[in-house]
Each structure stands twice: as structure tokens, then as C-alpha cells.
Amino acid sequence: MPLAVYVLGLGIFSMTTSEFMVSGLMPSLSAEFGVSVAAVGYLISAYAAAMVVGGPVLTVGLLRIPPKGALLILVGVFLAGQTLGALAPDYEVMMAARIITGVAASATFGVSLAICAQITGPAQRGRAASVVLGGLMVGTVLGLPAATLIDQHFGWRASFWAVDALTLATGLAVLLVIPRSLRGEAQSLRTELTAFANGRLWAAYATSALIIGAVFAVFSYFTPIFTEVSGFAPATVPLLLAGYGAATVVGNAVVGRLADRHAVPVLAAGLATVTAALAVFGLFAHDPTVTVAAVALLGLAGVSMTPAMTARVMRAGNDRPLVNTVHTSVISAGLVAGSWIGGLGIESGYGLTSPIWVGAALAAAGLVTLLPVLRRERSARPSGSARPSGAARPSGAVRPAHPADDLAARR
Structure with a gap:
């Protein structure tokens, strides 16, 4: 590297x-x-x-x-x-x-x-x-x-x-x-904006926003959940947060190695994991062991999906700054929305476990956004071949490096 x-x-x-x-x-x-x-x-x-x-x-x-x-x-x-x-x-x-x-x-x-x-x-x-x-x-x-x-x-x-x-x-x-020597393609704004006419790019953006929203709906209220629901002492909270952070670093490294060829399957597996982990967490948040396991899984399969999210967005759109900056904006919007919706549950009287269920619902919605892509890939998969994960390659994008990626581009 x-x-x-x-x-x-x-x-x-x-x-x-x-x-x-x-x-x-x-x-x-x-x-x-x-x-x-x-x-x-x-x-x-x-x-x-x-x-x-x-x-x-x-x-x-x-x-x-x-x-x-x-x-x-x-x-x-x-x-x-x-x-x-x-x-x-x-x-x-x-x-x-x-x-x-x-x-x-x-x-x-x-x-x-x-x-x-x-x-x-x-x-x-x-x-x-x-x-x-x-x-x-x-x-x-x-x-x-x-x-x-x-x-x-x-x-x-x-x-x-x-x-x-x-x-x-x-x-x-x-x-x-x-x-x-990096190229500075002097594209007009109109040329840059053509990438945003691609519905698959907006589908990729939606998945990213829902993943981040699901995580931060819960993450924003970790401390009161840990102390008032799971029964941890306040002194233990920094250790739990450090464990969550370490899990995100590990998950990010693993996802980074898989994202180039398997972005969509990795995202689907991550969202399924987050949905299941948060559902169990919501049911058994009073159990410290379940809390620790759920926090670890959320770290491994939540924000750590970012490399796969980025790879999918670049394939659906392009690798230029505007597409990536808008992706960053979408992620930030998902963060703010997830935290806000999670707080609404508490303010409405549903208790400190309500952000957990908000996160589970957002993660499930993110999984639903991937179903059409997974269905297309399954129906187009040749017998006995490896499955690519990218969306269609737009005109002018860098040619994929793998034969499997070329198949996705032709599709």
C-alpha cells in the first residue's frame, strides 16, 4: 500500500x-x-x-x-x-x-x-x-x-x-x-452532475445512510443504556467504549480486504448481523453478557462497513471527488437522523431501549435496499462462476481490474 x-x-x-x-x-x-x-x-x-x-x-x-x-x-x-x-x-x-x-x-x-x-x-x-x-x-x-x-x-x-x-x-x-502527476480532469459541473442521474448511485447512498443511522441511533445513547439498563458501573463505560472502538478497527480491516470483489454481499452480511444483534440486545439489554456481545458485533459489522459502502458508491457512480463528498454528506445526514430518531423514542416515553429498536429497524430497512441488487446478481450469475459485487460501471469510469467485475459492468 x-x-x-x-x-x-x-x-x-x-x-x-x-x-x-x-x-x-x-x-x-x-x-x-x-x-x-x-x-x-x-x-x-x-x-x-x-x-x-x-x-x-x-x-x-x-x-x-x-x-x-x-x-x-x-x-x-x-x-x-x-x-x-x-x-x-x-x-x-x-x-x-x-x-x-x-x-x-x-x-x-x-x-x-x-x-x-x-x-x-x-x-x-x-x-x-x-x-x-x-x-x-x-x-x-x-x-x-x-x-x-x-x-x-x-x-x-x-x-x-x-x-x-x-x-x-x-x-x-x-x-x-x-x-x-495525479490527473486533474477539468470537468464541467454539468458533466459531474450526470453521475447523479444514476438510480443505482442513489440506492447505494440510501444503504449507506441507513447503516450509519442504525449504528448511531444506538451509539449516541450507549452510556445511559450501559449504566441504567445493563447495570454496568460508570467506571466500566470507558472500557466498553474502547472495546467497541477496537471492534470497529478490526472490522474495518477485514471489510477492506473483501470490499473490492464482494461489496454487496459484505454489506448484506453486515446489515443482517447488525439487525439480529440489535434485536437480541433490545430483548435482553438487562443482561451484561448480551450487552457486551451486541456492542462487539455492532462494532465489527456497523461503521466498519464503510470501505464496502465506498467501493459500491464508486462503482455505481465514479471515483471523482463530488460523488465521494456527497457520499460523506449522506453518511453525516444518516448519523444526525439516527441520533435524532433514537432520541425521539426516549422522549416519547418508550424507555432507554427504544433507540436499540430504532437501530434494528433502520438496519432492516438497509437490508431491504440491497435485495434488488442481490436478486439481480443471483439471476445473472453464470453457473459455477464467482459472484462480483459491483453495480453497473458508468461511462468513463475506470475499467474494473477483475473478470468478475467486467461481468458486472456489462450487466
């Missing part, structure tokens, strides 16, 4: 740490700005909303710039936003900083995956994407607790400066390692 792929992963790690670190800094930020903890929570929502709306807009503005130059611009914008946050004198400035960093992060995801596709090719696309997106997993497992620890010893501004330093290191690594 080229070194550049790991540099891209470092950038995603920095930005994911920035996205979630506020949740670990809530008491400090609340005291600093004189606002409620709920108001601090809006800083996370603002970041996610900026990713959903602003990322694609910024990507459109960078369409005619070569990939390396576009990535350096985005790192610079993110660095400016993160620095503004570190220096923020009040809540309003911090909110502006979060919006700037959210917009830059969303576009960075898209451009990074597009660069990743160019430097590795179709045969390694899923595996390389798992390395790049592994930064997302590690950001939640390592970045968030590290930022919280820095806050406890040196203050919340030090946490922001630490991410600043990491982002600066990423920019320097991009300058040195990412090849200048």
Missing part, C-alpha cells in the same frame, strides 16, 4: 478527532463560554450540518484544481478553522470555527478518496479506502480520549492546538508524499 494512502488516513484521523473532541470537552467549554452543556452539543451538530451542506459546495468550487492542490487548499482551510477555534473568545466565534472545519472536512473526505482511487487502482480500491477511513475509526478510539486527557491536564485550548499541530503535519506530508 503506497505511503500516500497512510498520509490520507492521517488527515482523516485529525479531522475526525476535531469533529468528536467537543463531546469530551463539554464541561470545559460550558464553563469557558458561560453556556449550557446542550449549547455545547450544538457545536457538534453544527460541524455535522456543515459537512452535509457545505462540503459538496466547496468541492464544486475545487473541480478544476488538480487533486493535490485541492487537498492542500482544504487542509489550509481546516487549519484556519481549527486555529480560530483554539483562539475563540466567545461561543459565537467557536460556532463559526466549527462550521469552517466541518465544511473543509467533508470536502477532504471526498478528495482523499478520489486520490486514493487514482494511486491504487480498482483492484485495491476497497482495501486502500479501509486504510484512509481507518483514520475515522482511530479518531473515535484514540483521538477523542487523547483530546479529553489533554484538556484535563492543560486545558481545552491545548486540545485544539494539538489537532492544529497534527493537521499541519498532515499538510506537510501531503506536500511531500502525494504525487504531482
Whole structure:
């Protein structure tokens, strides 16, 4: 795997740490700005909303710039936003900083995956994407607790400066390692938008949103479920979260190796696993053993499906930044919607297990979106042949590397 792929992963790690670190800094930020903890929570929502709306807009503005130059611009914008946050004198400035960093992060995801596709090719696309997106997993497992620890010893501004330093290191690594020879296809916006006329691309987007929504409907309320339903002591919660994070890292690595040739079957297996695990969890959430097993399965087969989701989207659309950035926006929208719907269940009086059932329902809906694809692949499967997982290859996309993929493209 080229070194550049790991540099891209470092950038995603920095930005994911920035996205979630506020949740670990809530008491400090609340005291600093004189606002409620709920108001601090809006800083996370603002970041996610900026990713959903602003990322694609910024990507459109960078369409005619070569990939390396576009990535350096985005790192610079993110660095400016993160620095503004570190220096923020009040809540309003911090909110502006979060919006700037959210917009830059969303576009960075898209451009990074597009660069990743160019430097590795179709045969390694899923595996390389798992390395790049592994930064997302590690950001939640390592970045968030590290930022919280820095806050406890040196203050919340030090946490922001630490991410600043990491982002600066990423920019320097991009300058040195990412090849200048990457093509910068000067496509018009109209040409870029033709990819979105493909119904299979939107079906792939829908599956991704439902997977992430299912996971975050439950993940957002892990702590109260663990302590008030399953009966774990508060001191045990960090260990359970660390175990979940470790499971996502393992699952991401495994899925990355399977995503290139078996994206749809992997997604189907993952969604079936999540649906079953959450259904059992909902029924027996009071049992600590069941809780641990369900959390591990959710980590192995939930967010870790991202490489397969990415491989499917690239095959249904293309490997250019706009398609990938919109995919990032769809994932962020699924995250926000899942958390919100899960909270509605609690607010409506259905108890702390209601987010678990919301997650199970969303995962089942995601599985339903895959049924037409699985049916098409089964009906088109030649006797005794291996089954590809990609959707139809659009005009102008990179030619698949495997004979099985060529069969999918002809279909």
C-alpha cells in the first residue's frame, strides 16, 4: 500500500478527532463560554450540518484544481478553522470555527478518496479506502480520549492546538508524499452532475445512510443504556467504549480486504448481523453478557462497513471527488437522523431501549435496499462462476481490474 494512502488516513484521523473532541470537552467549554452543556452539543451538530451542506459546495468550487492542490487548499482551510477555534473568545466565534472545519472536512473526505482511487487502482480500491477511513475509526478510539486527557491536564485550548499541530503535519506530508502527476480532469459541473442521474448511485447512498443511522441511533445513547439498563458501573463505560472502538478497527480491516470483489454481499452480511444483534440486545439489554456481545458485533459489522459502502458508491457512480463528498454528506445526514430518531423514542416515553429498536429497524430497512441488487446478481450469475459485487460501471469510469467485475459492468 503506497505511503500516500497512510498520509490520507492521517488527515482523516485529525479531522475526525476535531469533529468528536467537543463531546469530551463539554464541561470545559460550558464553563469557558458561560453556556449550557446542550449549547455545547450544538457545536457538534453544527460541524455535522456543515459537512452535509457545505462540503459538496466547496468541492464544486475545487473541480478544476488538480487533486493535490485541492487537498492542500482544504487542509489550509481546516487549519484556519481549527486555529480560530483554539483562539475563540466567545461561543459565537467557536460556532463559526466549527462550521469552517466541518465544511473543509467533508470536502477532504471526498478528495482523499478520489486520490486514493487514482494511486491504487480498482483492484485495491476497497482495501486502500479501509486504510484512509481507518483514520475515522482511530479518531473515535484514540483521538477523542487523547483530546479529553489533554484538556484535563492543560486545558481545552491545548486540545485544539494539538489537532492544529497534527493537521499541519498532515499538510506537510501531503506536500511531500502525494504525487504531482495525479490527473486533474477539468470537468464541467454539468458533466459531474450526470453521475447523479444514476438510480443505482442513489440506492447505494440510501444503504449507506441507513447503516450509519442504525449504528448511531444506538451509539449516541450507549452510556445511559450501559449504566441504567445493563447495570454496568460508570467506571466500566470507558472500557466498553474502547472495546467497541477496537471492534470497529478490526472490522474495518477485514471489510477492506473483501470490499473490492464482494461489496454487496459484505454489506448484506453486515446489515443482517447488525439487525439480529440489535434485536437480541433490545430483548435482553438487562443482561451484561448480551450487552457486551451486541456492542462487539455492532462494532465489527456497523461503521466498519464503510470501505464496502465506498467501493459500491464508486462503482455505481465514479471515483471523482463530488460523488465521494456527497457520499460523506449522506453518511453525516444518516448519523444526525439516527441520533435524532433514537432520541425521539426516549422522549416519547418508550424507555432507554427504544433507540436499540430504532437501530434494528433502520438496519432492516438497509437490508431491504440491497435485495434488488442481490436478486439481480443471483439471476445473472453464470453457473459455477464467482459472484462480483459491483453495480453497473458508468461511462468513463475506470475499467474494473477483475473478470468478475467486467461481468458486472456489462450487466
